[in-house]
Amino acid sequence: MVFKKRRRNLKIILLTVLIVLIAVLGWLYYQSEQLKSRADSLLKYGDAVNALASYKKAQSIFPLRWDLSADISGAQLVLKSNQDYDQISEFAELQEPPPLSNLPSAHLAPNELFVPVLMYHHIRKNPMPNNAVWAALNVSPDQLDQQLLYLSLHNYNTITLDELSDALDGKISLLPNSIVITFDDGYRNFYDNAFPLLKKYHMKSVQFVITQVVGIPAYLTWDQIIEMDRSGLVEVGAHTRHHPNLPDLSQSAIIDEIKGSKMDLEQHLKHPVNWFAYPYGSYSPFIMQTVKDAGFKGAASTVYGTNQRKNNLYLFPRIMVDGRFSLDNIARRIQK
């Protein structure tokens, strides 16, 4: 009898503990959600400092919320950009290009096409020439002018990624010396410094845009993106909403970053956006599958290479144009 009563008491206690626990978790989640929505509106009105603090507080209250990691990285990006136009360095794709003495063989398998895809970031005078990362990521407008002149004089034919995939599908054949020029991150200096040169040489390019930073000082505006898209010289691709390191995120946050960036662009451009670039070149099987499921035709990697294959379109290789490369260095990398 006593034993039974004790068991019943224990049950009641356990049930009470459970109810209290659920109530506490619910209350914490509610608090964290309140902080998140406050942060969302702060960010919307440009107050990245307080938005960031609020997202972090929301995460500390409810650490199980992985979705907040994407918000935090977005707010950090906005903050960094607002603070100093010239200080954005950690938000870029770097590559360790092989030395000229050790370039991979350009020998083509039967299903491959030799189409180098160049990768650029900032086109401007390097604000920090003594910093190796900065020296790699910044190509001056004069350098780009020289490089495009070289391509033009040597009969290179700039194509879009749509054209590359049509050629790999056998729908079109490419002119010899076809090449793709890509730019990552959607910096405003692309519009100011690269777009005029693309017009001068009438060359096509690809720009991978981070959609949730469009319009803030270091980045392109929607008007600029739409103008370049309509010019026929710039194929616009997606580069997530906030440029997080995707493997750090939960599956639902990864889906939001990838599909969301496609939706954001298509809403403004009013046509399908077919190409994606992995922030920092980071990917996983799940991330690649999400890119496919979202309806992208392929995705740019930071893997070094010149040969393109149809079954490798979700990880196609590129060649980073390092700001310290001589013209000859680049010439040798894109030679068949």
Ligand SMILES: [Zn+2]
């Ligand atoms: Zn990037």
